[in-house]
Amino acid sequence: MARTRSARSEERRADILRAALEVIAERGYRGASLGAVAERVGLTQQGLLHYFPTKEALLVAVLEERDQWDTGGRRSSADGWRLELLASLVEYNAMRPGIVQTFSALLGESVTDEHPARPFFTRRYAQVREEMTDVLRAEFGDRLPGGLTPEHAAPLLVAVMDGLQFQWLLDPESVDMAASFQDFVALLGIPDGAGAADGAS
Amino acid sequence: MARTRSARSEERRADILRAALEVIAERGYRGASLGAVAERVGLTQQGLLHYFPTKEALLVAVLEERDQWDTGGRRSSADGWRLELLASLVEYNAMRPGIVQTFSALLGESVTDEHPARPFFTRRYAQVREEMTDVLRAEFGDRLPGGLTPEHAAPLLVAVMDGLQFQWLLDPESVDMAASFQDFVALLGIPDGAGAADGAS
Numbered sequence: 001m002a003r004t005r006s007a008r009s010e011e012r013r014a015d016i017l018r019a020a021l022e023v024i025a026e027r028g029y030r031g032a033s034l035g036a037v038a039e040r041v042g043l044t045q046q047g048l049l050h051y052f053p054t055k056e057a058l059l060v061a062v063l064e065e066r067d068q069w070d071t072g073g074r075r076s077s078a079d080g081w082r083l084e085l086l087a088s089l090v091e092y093n094a095m096r097p098g099i100v101q102t103f104s105a106l107l108g109e110s111v112t113d114e115h116p117a118r119p120f121f122t123r124r125y126a127q128v129r130e131e132m133t134d135v136l137r138a139e140f141g142d143r144l145p146g147g148l149t150p151e152h153a154a155p156l157l158v159a160v161m162d163g164l165q166f167q168w169l170l171d172p173e174s175v176d177m178a179a180s181f182q183d184f185v186a187l188l189g190i191p192d193g194a195g196a197a198d199g200a201s
Numbered sequence: 202m203a204r205t206r207s208a209r210s211e212e213r214r215a216d217i218l219r220a221a222l223e224v225i226a227e228r229g230y231r232g233a234s235l236g237a238v239a240e241r242v243g244l245t246q247q248g249l250l251h252y253f254p255t256k257e258a259l260l261v262a263v264l265e266e267r268d269q270w271d272t273g274g275r276r277s278s279a280d281g282w283r284l285e286l287l288a289s290l291v292e293y294n295a296m297r298p299g300i301v302q303t304f305s306a307l308l309g310e311s312v313t314d315e316h317p318a319r320p321f322f323t324r325r326y327a328q329v330r331e332e333m334t335d336v337l338r339a340e341f342g343d344r345l346p347g348g349l350t351p352e353h354a355a356p357l358l359v360a361v362m363d364g365l366q367f368q369w370l371l372d373p374e375s376v377d378m379a380a381s382f383q384d385f386v387a388l389l390g391i392p393d394g395a396g397a398a399d400g401a402s
Contacts, residue, residue, distance in 0.1 A: 029313045101312050108309010111302050111370040112230045122371045129368075129375075146347075152384045155376060159364025166363060167330075167356055169312040170323040174330075175356060183353045187388045 013051055016041050020062050025098040029105040034058065056116040059106055066099060067124070083135055087185060090161060091178040097169065104165050129154045145189025153188055160184045214252055217242050221263050226299040230306040235259065257317040260307055267300060268325070284336055288386060291362060292379040298370065305366050330355045346390025354389055361385045 019040040024032045034055055038048040052058035070089055093100050110117040136150035144153055160181060168177040220241040225233045235256055239249040253259035271290055294301050311318040337351035345354055361382060369378040 031314075104312050105309050107367055108306050108312075111305050111309075111367060113232075118371065121367075125368050125371055126375060146388055148384055148388065152381070155365065155368055155381050156361060156385055156388075159368060159381070160357060160360050161364070162367060163360025163362070163364035164356065166308055166312060166322075167326050167360060170319065170326060174327060180353070180356050180360070183349055184357055187347055187349065187357075 016051055017062055017065050020058055024102050028098050029102045060117050060120045063103055083139060090181040094177050100165050101169055104169060128158055132157055146187055217252055218263055218266050221259055225303050229299050230303045260303060261318050261321045264304055284340060291382040295378050301366050302370055305370060329359055333358055347388055
């Protein structure tokens with residue numbers, strides 16, 4: 001009985017996250033209110049609060065879920081994804097402004113003191129830098145063709161992705177996020193399609 | 202008489218911006234309330250609203266003023282600053298987390314729909330990309346040593362600066378903003394101290 005209830009609760013939680021993602025895609029960060037998400041998933045707002053006590057908690061859960069999907073559900077192992085994936089990810093992000101806007105807005109808020117999303121982002125960046133370092137080392141050894149060590153390249157890779165998102169969100173006509181990211185990848189000295197050598201293509 | 206009033210008003214406006222900068226430095230983005238700034242400058246909150254109708258308007262004015270100072274007050278001409286200045290600016294920013302936090306938090310908010318700071322940031326980035334392009338072209342011609350054109354390098358330079366700020370604000374112990382920026386400058390193929398050849402050193 002307890003297990004059934006827990007499984008049902010997990011399922012409901014997943015439904016809420018899917019609904020939130022839909023609302024975010026349609027209405028952006030500001031439109032993604034707890035009320036709108038509750039309505040979408042057929043819960044009262046009170047019922048939704050049982051799963052996610054605040055808008056920030058819900059959005060952090062959505063972003064965590066997105067990270068899982070974006071890296072193929074294998075965040076714990078560097079084998080789960082390769083550098084090539086990043087370029088595709090940037091291209092993909094250019095087609096989903098709602099979630100990118102939500103990520104960027106919440107990231108902005110999180111740097112203020114005692115913001116509820118701050119621990120998530122701090123943890124996430126430490127983890128992403130570490131994973132990227134591992135991926136780069138696995139592909140290129142202790143030094144990338146452009147001269148940087150994996151440890152030094154990792155924070156720059158993350159910074160470029162995030163920084164380009166802000167410029168693109170503010171002015172999508174003027175900023176080609178995917179092309180700019182490719183420029184950066186070329187600077188690192190990484191040939192086109194690195195990591196695809198033994199892949200499907 | 203009208204001129205006197207106007208000059209006095211300008212002076213008061215400058216006082217407010219200085220006070221706001223102090224409050225930001227001491228208390229960060231969240232602590233920089235209109236009330237705190239009014240108190241610092243010896244105005245009632247109502248009096249302050251006469252100059253700046255919202256917190257966002259005040260913060261945008263502070264950031265505009267900072268941009269003026271940071272680029273030596275010569276934003277309109279590429280001759281007013283050089284690439285070397287950027288590296289010093291990143292080092293300097295690492296010593297003033299309050300204003301960097303304010304910039305980053307407001308940038309985050311600005312990407313949401315119809316945010317009052319959105320026009321400022323959109324305009325600012327278009328302008329900064331253009332200025333950096335001009336500076337890079339003046340120093341390196343149509344192609345940087347690392348291979349990129351000035352047009353392609355400019356958005357990356359901005360993205361790296363902004364992206365590193367977020368990582369640094371969240372985890373200052375783990376992220377060396379100035380060293381990472383130097384790594385990126387090296388990737389562009391720019392030798393140390395570029396632009397200083399005819400300078401003081």
